[in-house]
Amino acid sequence: xxxxxxxxxxxxxxxxxxxxxxxxxxxxxxxxxxxxxxxxxxxxxxxxxxxxxxxxxxxxxxxxxxxxxxxxxxxxxxxxxxxxxxxxxxxxxxxxxxxxxxxxxxxxxxx
Amino acid sequence: xxxxxxxxxxxxxxxxxxxxxxxxxxxxxxxxxxxxxxxxxxxxxxxxxxxxxxxxxxxxxxxxxxxxxxxxxxxxxxxxxxxxxxxxxxxxxxxxxxxxxxxxxxxxxxxxxxx
Numbered sequence: 001x002x003x004x005x006x007x008x009x010x011x012x013x014x015x016x017x018x019x020x021x022x023x024x025x026x027x028x029x030x031x032x033x034x035x036x037x038x039x040x041x042x043x044x045x046x047x048x049x050x051x052x053x054x055x056x057x058x059x060x061x062x063x064x065x066x067x068x069x070x071x072x073x074x075x076x077x078x079x080x081x082x083x084x085x086x087x088x089x090x091x092x093x094x095x096x097x098x099x100x101x102x103x104x105x106x107x108x109x110x111x
Numbered sequence: 112x113x114x115x116x117x118x119x120x121x122x123x124x125x126x127x128x129x130x131x132x133x134x135x136x137x138x139x140x141x142x143x144x145x146x147x148x149x150x151x152x153x154x155x156x157x158x159x160x161x162x163x164x165x166x167x168x169x170x171x172x173x174x175x176x177x178x179x180x181x182x183x184x185x186x187x188x189x190x191x192x193x194x195x196x197x198x199x200x201x202x203x204x205x206x207x208x209x210x211x212x213x214x215x216x217x218x219x220x221x222x223x224x225x226x
Contacts, residue, residue, distance in 0.1 A: 031212060097213060101153065
């Protein structure tokens, strides 16, 4: 079945530091790839997506590139803010929209 | 606001009881998904419905069942509850038809506490 391996957390950074959260996946067919973010006490929100190989998804300064050859979709941000503190989930989506989530990576950003 | 509505937001019940969680998808979305989030298991896919029919099944216990009604809202029924069923239950919806996968939109969740 589908599976996702995410970088172990928690990740603790200082404000303005560079962020990378690694994600590799296995999925049947040709998935779309998503990063979701969960702020404390809230549901999951779509952060960015990429629907085909070599596509780059971006939003709010975050980026991730769909690497089909390495089955990876690593999340990056050049300069994190305290408000980016949250849990980040990588998820391939297959036909009919089912998402398989990684275990989530907790990010804490200190001033 | 994602457009997905879940009720109730919180639920406290005793072991052995039965509860029903409700979800109204975004307008126009035909697919509804249920997920369970717990500290030890992470975010687990339970079940998907598409336009009233079961489409995919994940790690859903036999004590749990779901359905999607003609108006597309969905209910997740949890019975013979155990302490270990305490978790956050999310509903999500998407257009969900065949073809390239689209993103799912999540509700705020129902926090179930079994005592």
